[in-house]
Amino acid sequence: MSALAAVTILVFTACSKxxxxxxxxxxTTAGETAAACAKSATFLTSGTITIGTSNPAYSPFFxxxxxxxxxxxxxxxxxxxxxxxxxxxxVAKRLGFSPGQVTWVPVKFDQSYAPGPLPxxxxxxxxxxxPVRAQAVDFSxxxxxxxxxxxxxxGSPITNAASIADLKQYKLGAPIGTTSYDFIANVxxxxxxxxxxxxxxxxxxxxxxxxxxxxxxxxxxALYMADPYxxxxxxxxxxxxxxxxxxxxxxYWGMTLTKGSSLTPCVDLALAExxxxxxxxxxxxxxxxxxxxxxxxxxxxx
Amino acid sequence: xxTAPAPIPPVIPDLRRSREERRSxxxxxxxxxxxxxxxxxxxxxxVFLxxxxxxVINSPNWLLIKQQFFNSREFSNTFPxxxxxFFHNIExxxxxxxxxxxxxxxxxxxxxxxxPIFFPIRALAIVYxxxxxxxxxxxxxxxxxxxxPALQIPGLPHAGAFWGGVGLxxxxxxxxxxxxxxxxxxxxxxxxxxxxxxxxxxxxTLRFVIVPQAVxxxxxxxxxxxxxxxxxxxxxxxxxGQFGEAFNxxxxxxxxxxxxxxxxxxxxxxxxxxxxxxxxxxxVLERQRRRRMAGAAL
Numbered sequence: 060m061s062a063l064a065a066v067t068i069l070v071f072t073a074c075s076k077x078x079x080x081x082x083x084x085x086x087t088t089a090g091e092t093a094a095a096c097a098k099s100a101t102f103l104t105s106g107t108i109t110i111g112t113s114n115p116a117y118s119p120f121f122x123x124x125x126x127x128x129x130x131x132x133x134x135x136x137x138x139x140x141x142x143x144x145x146x147x148x149x150v151a152k153r154l155g156f157s158p159g160q161v162t163w164v165p166v167k168f169d170q171s172y173a174p175g176p177l178p179x180x181x182x183x184x185x186x187x188x189x190p191v192r193a194q195a196v197d198f199s200x201x202x203x204x205x206x207x208x209x210x211x212x213x214g215s216p217i218t219n220a221a222s223i224a225d226l227k228q229y230k231l232g233a234p235i236g237t238t239s240y241d242f243i244a245n246v247x248x249x250x251x252x253x254x255x256x257x258x259x260x261x262x263x264x265x266x267x268x269x270x271x272x273x274x275x276x277x278x279x280x281a282l283y284m285a286d287p288y289x290x291x292x293x294x295x296x297x298x299x300x301x302x303x304x305x306x307x308x309x310x311y312w313g314m315t316l317t318k319g320s321s322l323t324p325c326v327d328l329a330l331a332e333x334x335x336x337x338x339x340x341x342x343x344x345x346x347x348x349x350x351x352x353x354x355x356x357x358x359x360x361x
Numbered sequence: 362x363x364t365a366p367a368p369i370p371p372v373i374p375d376l377r378r379s380r381e382e383r384r385s386x387x388x389x390x391x392x393x394x395x396x397x398x399x400x401x402x403x404x405x406x407x408v409f410l411x412x413x414x415x416x417v418i419n420s421p422n423w424l425l426i427k428q429q430f431f432n433s434r435e436f437s438n439t440f441p442x443x444x445x446x447f448f449h450n451i452e453x454x455x456x457x458x459x460x461x462x463x464x465x466x467x468x469x470x471x472x473x474x475x476x477p478i479f480f481p482i483r484a485l486a487i488v489y490x491x492x493x494x495x496x497x498x499x500x501x502x503x504x505x506x507x508x509x510p511a512l513q514i515p516g517l518p519h520a521g522a523f524w525g526g527v528g529l530x531x532x533x534x535x536x537x538x539x540x541x542x543x544x545x546x547x548x549x550x551x552x553x554x555x556x557x558x559x560x561x562x563x564x565x566t567l568r569f570v571i572v573p574q575a576v577x578x579x580x581x582x583x584x585x586x587x588x589x590x591x592x593x594x595x596x597x598x599x600x601x602g603q604f605g606e607a608f609n610x611x612x613x614x615x616x617x618x619x620x621x622x623x624x625x626x627x628x629x630x631x632x633x634x635x636x637x638x639x640x641x642x643x644x645v646l647e648r649q650r651r652r653r654m655a656g657a658a659l
Binding site: 168169172173174175189191192194195196230232235236240241251252253254255256257261264265267268269270271318 | 422425426428429430507510511513519520521598599601602603605609612613615616617618619620
């Protein structure tokens with residue numbers, strides 16, 4: 060339960076910084092509400108807000124499960140359950156949309172930053188902010204900052220690692236395009252190089268097939284993968300989480316929008332309101348902190 | 362053309378002259394058209410390129426596309442990784458190609474065996490070729506790359522890239538076996554009859570008479586398959602792992618920076634290898650054709 064506490068505190072101290080450094084026009088007048096801002100913004104289909112996420116929609120960010128006949132794998136975002144799902148509906152509400160006016164579209168990660176108009180008003184799929192990425196799309200301010208964590212098979216030698224130096228001899232994998240992959244490549248720097256996978260599902264298949272000794276993923280994902288009731292990675296534990304890499308906090312997660320979207324400042328306003336009145340903290344606690352069945356996760360030092 | 366009477370064409374074609382003409386086919390057509398033809402060709406090429414560039418640059422998203430696809434800084438940042446990965450592509454290609462050539466020949470010979478007694482062997486080869494040629498290569502690479510390691514068979518390698526490579530090997534062997542078979546069947550039946558009448562056994566006939574002629578005939582299509590295999594080593598990217606070939610590195614940079622420029626570097630690497638290989642195949646084809654023509658002229 061306490062595994063995420065440190066992270067959660069981190070999010071809300073770091074976010075004030077994030078909002079000032081984030082790109083995008085802040086053409087909002089002081090005191091304007093998100094709802095007022097959204098009135099003058101343009102949407103793909105007027106009267107609805109189109110929100111994109113990955114399909115499969117991964118837990119614990121989406122948790123509603125799926126019904127037969129649904130095009131969504133693992134979790135159907137229309138249920139409103141899960142961390143990012145709840146945030147998306149809360150943001151939509153503050154922009155003036157009822158849950159019935161929210162349309163979800165499946166968006167592949169690389170589709171979410173293709174040049175030109177994007178097929179969504181708003182995209183939420185654990186996208187971490189980087190200055191270079193902000194040249195291609197608009198980022199909202201952060202709604203979460205995650206520590207990186209190590210998932211490994213219970214009792215395997217890698218679970219005894221106490222420092223990053225101890226990890227260098229192992230094969231470590233992560234999906235490409237993630238902070239986790241960058242963490243392996245730039246911070247851990249294993250002797251044999253990082254093992255890259257095209258998706259989270261492939262990375263899970265790889266560790267289950269014994270191709271790698273461990274996976275590096277975001278802490279909430281790790282807690283889900285190794286959950287005793289889920290065990291997405293067979294017979295696994297969260298062997299440790301990492302303190303922030305030298306040189307600052309890990310990148311925050313933001314929603315992405317078409318470059319120059321008129322909606323970006325409104326989403327920032329909605330998130331600011333949520334931070335102010337505690338809604339963001341409540342959602343984080345409900346869907347991340349309170350949900351984990353894994354005990355305290357040890358820190359792996361530098 | 363003037364008033365001079367046209368020369369009477371020789372009955373036997375002048376081989377040397379026609380070779381030169383073929384070599385410079387493009388220039389040859391200019392000669393026929395004269396200077397005016399050259400000027401028209403240059404002008405039309407320039408106009409064509411100009412219109413094409415104007416359309417692209419004036420497209421509403423050109424600035425974004427330039428930033429995300431033709432970004433020189435991104436290119437210089439990512440190309441070293443891509444190039445490093447590309448050596449792995451070449452490595453895999455060089456390892457697989459000899460194995461494929463040998464295995465496929467074995468399959469083709471198995472399939473070409475005549476007589477009822479060889480039916481099981483023939484059937485096996487046919488089933489194998491139908492099966493592996495009928496499945497998309499990308500699927501074989503993926504299924505082998507993730508499926509076989511998951512079996513956890515002791516003593517076998519765990520690396521996905523290794524098994525992805527096996528998938529490529531199996532798929533390409535099926536294709537190349539069919540190329541060989543076409544070659545074997547193109548050797549006239551009289552060759553077998555002649556060899557058998559000289560007292561050669563069936564096996565010796567195949568080994569010394571049929572296969573050497575067959576292989577020589579299918580060198581150009583085999584080289585096409587080489588080129589194809591060289592490109593398909595990029596399929597190993599879907600298996601991922603520590604292997605890190607060129608496309609894989611390109612995608613890592615692409616996903617990390619939201620920029621597609623790194624993939625242009627990948628394309629460039631492949632072109633540098635495949636274009637000369639294609640030209641060389643053309644050259645071999647041409648030489649073969651010339652040999653046949655020379656035979657016909659005699």
